[in-house]
Amino acid sequence: MIKELQANYGHIFEEELINEINQTGTYREVHEGHKLMxxxxxxxxxxxxxxxxxxxxxxxxxxxxxxxxxxxxGDTCAMTLNCCMGHTKSEVRAIAETHAKLxxxxxxxxxxxxxxxxxxxxxxxxxxxxxxxxxxETIDSIAFLRMDDRLLKYxxxxxxxxxxxxxxxxxxxxxxxxHTSRVVISRLLKKLENLGEIELYRNQIKLVNA
Amino acid sequence: MIKELQANYGHIFEEELINEINQTGTYREVHEGHKLMxxxxxxxxxxxxxxxxxxxxxxxxxxxxxxxxxxxxGDTCAMTLNCCMGHTKSEVRAIAETHAKLxxxxxxxxxxxxxxxxxxxxxxxxxxxxxxxxxxETIDSIAFLRMDDRLLKYxxxxxxxxxxxxxxxxxxxxxxxxHTSRVVISRLLKKLENLGEIELYRNQIKLVNA
DNA sequence: ATTTTTAAGTAACATTGGTTACATAATGTA
DNA sequence: TACATTATGTAACCAATGTTACTTAAAAAT
Numbered sequence: 001m002i003k004e005l006q007a008n009y010g011h012i013f014e015e016e017l018i019n020e021i022n023q024t025g026t027y028r029e030v031h032e033g034h035k036l037m038x039x040x041x042x043x044x045x046x047x048x049x050x051x052x053x054x055x056x057x058x059x060x061x062x063x064x065x066x067x068x069x070x071x072x073x074g075d076t077c078a079m080t081l082n083c084c085m086g087h088t089k090s091e092v093r094a095i096a097e098t099h100a101k102l103x104x105x106x107x108x109x110x111x112x113x114x115x116x117x118x119x120x121x122x123x124x125x126x127x128x129x130x131x132x133x134x135x136x137e138t139i140d141s142i143a144f145l146r147m148d149d150r151l152l153k154y155x156x157x158x159x160x161x162x163x164x165x166x167x168x169x170x171x172x173x174x175x176x177x178x179h180t181s182r183v184v185i186s187r188l189l190k191k192l193e194n195l196g197e198i199e200l201y202r203n204q205i206k207l208v209n210a
Numbered sequence: 211m212i213k214e215l216q217a218n219y220g221h222i223f224e225e226e227l228i229n230e231i232n233q234t235g236t237y238r239e240v241h242e243g244h245k246l247m248x249x250x251x252x253x254x255x256x257x258x259x260x261x262x263x264x265x266x267x268x269x270x271x272x273x274x275x276x277x278x279x280x281x282x283x284g285d286t287c288a289m290t291l292n293c294c295m296g297h298t299k300s301e302v303r304a305i306a307e308t309h310a311k312l313x314x315x316x317x318x319x320x321x322x323x324x325x326x327x328x329x330x331x332x333x334x335x336x337x338x339x340x341x342x343x344x345x346x347e348t349i350d351s352i353a354f355l356r357m358d359d360r361l362l363k364y365x366x367x368x369x370x371x372x373x374x375x376x377x378x379x380x381x382x383x384x385x386x387x388x389h390t391s392r393v394v395i396s397r398l399l400k401k402l403e404n405l406g407e408i409e410l411y412r413n414q415i416k417l418v419n420a
Numbered sequence: 421a422t423t424t425t426t427a428a429g430t431a432a433c434a435t436t437g438g439t440t441a442c443a444t445a446a447t448g449t450a
Numbered sequence: 451t452a453c454a455t456t457a458t459g460t461a462a463c464c465a466a467t468g469t470t471a472c473t474t475a476a477a478a479a480t
Contacts, residue, residue, distance in 0.1 A: 128338040144270040
């Protein structure tokens with residue numbers, strides 16, 4: 001049996017489906033920073049996330065990045081579903097934010113299981129549901145918040161998914177993911193520090209729980 | 211037989227499903243400006259669009275609006291799917307941009323048909339697919355474009371879905387949908403007119419095909 | 421220990437977009 | 451016709467964000 005499959009997905013999928021996943025899926029571990037998917041690539045398998053965090057990014061034609069959302073335990077990548085069904089290229093980049101454990105499912109099985117297992121159907125639809133809602137939240141942030149609030153939200157989201165109030169990153173990296181410049185981030189971080197929301201160190205930002 | 215059902219969906223759904231839709235669905239016409247869904251409302255039925263255009267809008271807590279995308283012929287509202295599956299309230303507002311014809315399906319049928327009809331499953335998944343891609347495009351616009359390019363894209367999108375190069379609207383209305391102010395829109399429209407991209411009249415904007 | 425590289429702080433300035441205020445033009449209405 | 455209403459044009463100003471340039475500090479490499 002694939003490591004941790006039963007423990008993580010046993011309550012969602014029926015026994016028969018668990019057995020099928022066990023037979024056709026592949027267990028995989030990736031280290032922090034590993035690129036799981038690149039824009040323009042064709043997708044050959046679909047990930048079931050067991051532990052760790054995956055960040056999903058969008059990029060425009062000029063190489064400008066934007067963080068869309070994080071995937072956590074129990075999630076799958078709706079964008080992958082998207083690509084599998086439409087046989088189109090990936091529209092996004094996916095990178096391991098932390099060390100992560102996942103099960104890779106060959107895409108041919110997807111459609112087969114959709115017809116066969118109600119639990120799989122519900123899982124796939126729930127994934128789309130969750131992703132649409134996260135995209136809405138992303139749109140809310142970009143459209144309705146100013147950069148200081150977006151930054152604070154970004155830091156809190158990051159702390160939540162990594163379960164760590166100390167965020168190890170650089171101002172430049174944050175700037176990439178929020179699609180702004182390093183100087184702007186440094187300026188706003190200093191402002192947040194003066195407000196008592198955070199403490200700043202080199203390569204480290206500590207969230208102060210108010 | 212419900213008006214135009216066979217003609218519009220006969221090539222997508224099998225005969226048996228068409229018959230079921232005919233028995234349980236309701237034909238409906240709505241006039242321009244009709245509100246089909248409001249934020250916070252529970253959703254009791256799912257629309258299949260036959261003709262016309264529906265615009266889907268997001269709103270933040272302060273009443274600030276933002277246009278997300280247009281629904282056209284053959285589309286359904288993935289947000290509705292979302293709500294039906296999760297039994298949650300609507301996250302968006304939907305308003306008829308033009309006179310529109312649609313078929314309303316009671317939500318109980320949705321899950322039943324997912325198990326029963328492959329074509330329905332594919333239709334639902336394709337809807338999610340299309341909506342995710344449109345959300346991505348929306349995010350691209352907000353995150354990567356400046357207001358002048360967003361405005362031009364907005365005008366061209368609107369002209370495309372209504373199949374009309376003359377757009378009947380006010381600067382104030384555009385400002386609401388792009389979440390900016392009337393003065394900004396007037397200023398940028400004038401700039402676009404000077405560039406020869408459009409011609410401005412009262413309640414009317416004409417796109418000049420370059 | 422010295423040098424190099426990378427990260428962060430900050431000032432000065434430019435640009436975009438938002439706000440206020442008011443003028444003018446088109447349309448609707450008494 | 452006279453008046454009211456709505457839409458648009460525009461100037462002047464302000465705030466948020468982006469850019470350039472340079473400094474200082476920490477860490478890594480030699």
